[in-house]
């Protein structure tokens with residue numbers, strides 16, 4: 056793979072080299088990812104696009120240490136992730152990664168506040184600080200006053216806000232979002248994207264987001280397209296012009 | 310970490326109140342059933358043992374005929390001389406009582422009560438393990454003279470005298486007046502279920518003269534000396550009685566010698582089987598409770614697996630997740646165990662009172678069922694969680 060020459064990045068945060076993922080074995084084996092090289096700098100806002108089944112989620116899960124690649128190397132802040140133990144990877148998730156899912160994945164019958172508190176409990180923070188931080192995070196996503204509502208009492212957009220609050224309450228280095236607006240209408244999607252965009256701008260949070268919608272991808276500074284388990288293009292559209300993102304342009308397979 | 314994990318476990322319990330409640334309920338039912346049944350079974354066994362002890366241990370009873378019911382077989386009754394022969398020829402016989410009895414109506418003032426009047430000697434009390442609550446037993450002179458004196462049982466006292474002290478009063482037994490000289494200490498039910506205190510005892514000669522009108526002796530009671538072989542005394546008695554009753558070498562006995570120890574063994578054996586049976590029934594309920602818990606856990610395994618996926622995804626360590634589930638399981642199982650034990654104690658005390666058996670607290674069975682319930686909780690609550698916690702987070706999240 057060769058990639059478009061990029062202007063000198065800020066500090067490199069993530070580097071994937073030759074990542075592959077194969078599900079099953081023998082005849083039934085499916086090659087979901089066939090060799091992905093990708094570097095992401097600190098503070099970037101990257102949108103990942105591509106047809107269904109092209110391996111976007113698989114790569115995101117590998118980035119989020121939720122899944123292990125079949126081969127290849129993943130460096131996070133220079134650390135060789137595949138060398139880490141299970142517990143070390145859990146600690147990496149705990150301290151550096153925030154994950155937002157298409158399906159929210161909140162704990163059922165648990166209040167918004169307790170959901171957002173959860174990662175802080177695992178970090179061993181004291182109750183008072185934990186509550187304050189969780190409240191602040193909920194306020195930041197526009198859910199002040201909804202602390203005591205359970206997911207069942209919240210709309211999809213509100214649930215996704217809770218999930219984002221939970222992902223960023225620990226002030227992670229990266230926010231990984233796999234189709235965060237996939238279940239939401241356009242208006243709500245825009246609200247969520249504004250929220251993520253402001254986290255990226257104001258806090259310098261690095262964001263990787265999978266989306267099918269060019270409108271949402273337009274919030275990003277960089278768009279990576281996946282096809283058939285490979286990176287097909289890696290573009291940086293000029294900042295002021297939002298729309299035409301996808302299509303051909305940058306790269307070709309070697 | 311422990312404190313935080315405890316917090317998470319308690320939150321999980323609160324979040325799933327219905328599931329928690331059903332889990333606890335399953336354990337409560339199982340534990341309560343086992344403890345109640347075993348406790349009552351043991352109480353019943355103890356009650357039988359007490360009754361047997363009250364009959365007098367080391368006791369042989371010689372009855373005419375081979376089947377139950379004296380005289381049905383036409384076999385002759387005994388004589389006082391038979392008792393004397395046993396007393397003089399069998400060294401290990403501690404007390405030998407010749408007994409004749411008859412049902413008769415007893416009257417005191419306006420009250421009357423029909424009871425069994427037993428004629429025997431002072432040795433009857435020793436052989437039958439009777440204690441005097443008040444008054445005295447007959448003297449030898451009274452026995453020889455066939456005086457109209459009697460010792461009454463607690464039930465007779467209650468029926469005739471109410472709250473009054475009976476000693477020194479005169480009661481009428483059928484046609485004759487009889488002075489109450491003693492009151493027997495209550496014994497309660499016999500092992501066969503009859504009321505042992507429903508009795509009036511007077512000298513043998515008195516009963517023979519005034520009630521039966523014959524010199525027949527219905528049965529002989531032999532108390533075997535402490536430490537002596539009951540079997541040996543039984544053999545000697547059989548031989549002596551065959552000789553005295555002129556039974557030929559090829560003829561069968563026309564009497565039988567019963568051993569209270571044998572009766573005791575038979576009866577305790579029966580109650581022990583009953584206890585085992587109750588225990589088995591209870592164990593089944595414990596098992597059913599366990600299967601109920603297993604069901605609840607299996608039904609919720611999808612949700613719980615996803616929950617574990619979420620926890621892992623936001624950075625929980627495998628052991629933190631496992632500790633949480635372990636605490637959750639142990640808290641629920643212990644709660645069930647404690648409530649079950651409390652319920653079982655209440656039920657056992659109540660039912661023991663109803664069944665008139667003693668309530669015996671058995672630490673072993675309480676402990677065993679408690680541990681069993683804890684094991685069920687841990688096995689069904691913890692092990693499915695362990696499987697999930699070992700998955701990659703994404704697999705746990707994808708679980709369907």
Ligand SMILES: Nc1ncnc2c1ncn2[C@@H]1O[C@H](COP(=O)(O)OP(=O)(O)OP(=O)(O)O)[C@@H](O)[C@H]1O
Pocket residue numbers: 078079085086087105106107108109110111112113114
């Ligand atoms: N657990 C799995 N077992 C087997 N095959 C899988 C598994 N997960 C994904 N795949 C396969 O891997 C390929 C890539 O899947 P992936 O979910 O990464 O695609 P995607 O780009 O996220 O698609 P979409 O846009 O529909 O979400 C697909 O062909 C899919 O069928």
Ligand SMILES: [Mg+2]
Pocket residue numbers: 111112113233
């Ligand atoms: Mg996907």
